[in-house]
Amino acid sequence: MADRILVFYGSYRSDRQGIRLARYLVRALQERGAAAELIDAKQVGLPILDRMYKEYPEGEAPGNLEQLAVKIREADGFLFVTGEYNWGMQPGLKNLTDHFLEEWYWRPAAIASYSAGRFSGVRAANAWHGTLSEMGMVVISSALAVGGIGQALDADANPVGDGGAALNRAFPRFADDLVWWIEAARNQRARMPPPY
Numbered sequence: 673m674a675d676r677i678l679v680f681y682g683s684y685r686s687d688r689q690g691i692r693l694a695r696y697l698v699r700a701l702q703e704r705g706a707a708a709e710l711i712d713a714k715q716v717g718l719p720i721l722d723r724m725y726k727e728y729p730e731g732e733a734p735g736n737l738e739q740l741a742v743k744i745r746e747a748d749g750f751l752f753v754t755g756e757y758n759w760g761m762q763p764g765l766k767n768l769t770d771h772f773l774e775e776w777y778w779r780p781a782a783i784a785s786y787s788a789g790r791f792s793g794v795r796a797a798n799a800w801h802g803t804l805s806e807m808g809m810v811v812i813s814s815a816l817a818v819g820g821i822g823q824a825l826d827a828d829a830n831p832v833g834d835g836g837a838a839l840n841r842a843f844p845r846f847a848d849d850l851v852w853w854i855e856a857a858r859n860q861r862a863r864m865p866p867p868y
């Protein structure tokens with residue numbers, strides 16, 4: 673069965689650029705044979721956190737929360753596409769992730785950061801690393817970092833210029849690492865049920 677990988681992206685801006693990277697990654701994973709799906713926080717449209725998914729009585733969570741919970745539980749791995757706002761995380765994506773906890777457990781996660789400038793959103797990536805670990809994911813050590821996001825991909829999410837070429841060069845090893853850990857986690861879950 674194809675690896676089920678959810679690709680999360682969380683900018684709510686009208687003129688958002690990172691969506692191109694998210695779409696590129698979904699497509700590139702699909703081309704490798706994975707069942708990759710984009711989870712666009714803006715489209716999911718969760719409100720600022722009131723109740724976590726688990727705080728709703730069974731069957732009473734709002735539809736978008738319930739559907740996302742099912743997808744997260746069924747996924748083999750996660751990819752977080754993270755932009756940087758003032759050296760920190762984008763709040764829309766953080767808000768979405770905070771709605772869940774146990775649903776994330778026992779799977780690997782990868783981080784692909786980006787920004788308009790040359791630092792490629794690495795400060796946000798650093799923040800995400802600890803947060804994803806706290807939420808029970810094993811964060812892989814390979815990271816993708818795309819600077820000059822406005823120039824690296826065109827409107828159809830095709831890589832362009834030097835930035836696009838660098839992305840194309842870096843992607844295979846990054847994906848190999850994520851898929852290796854997906855396989856490892858799947859085998860381990862089958863061999864021994866998670867301890868809690």
Ligand SMILES: Cc1cc2nc3c(=O)[nH]c(=O)nc-3n(C[C@H](O)[C@H](O)[C@H](O)COP(=O)(O)O)c2cc1C
Binds near residue numbers: 687690790
């Ligand atoms: C509120 C805000 C804060 C930003 N802060 C940073 C920053 O700290 N570091 C950085 O490299 N770029 C920063 N930028 C530029 C973003 O990297 C750039 O706008 C990027 O396209 C944002 O992602 P998005 O288009 O997917 O929303 C900031 C942009 C906004 C709107």
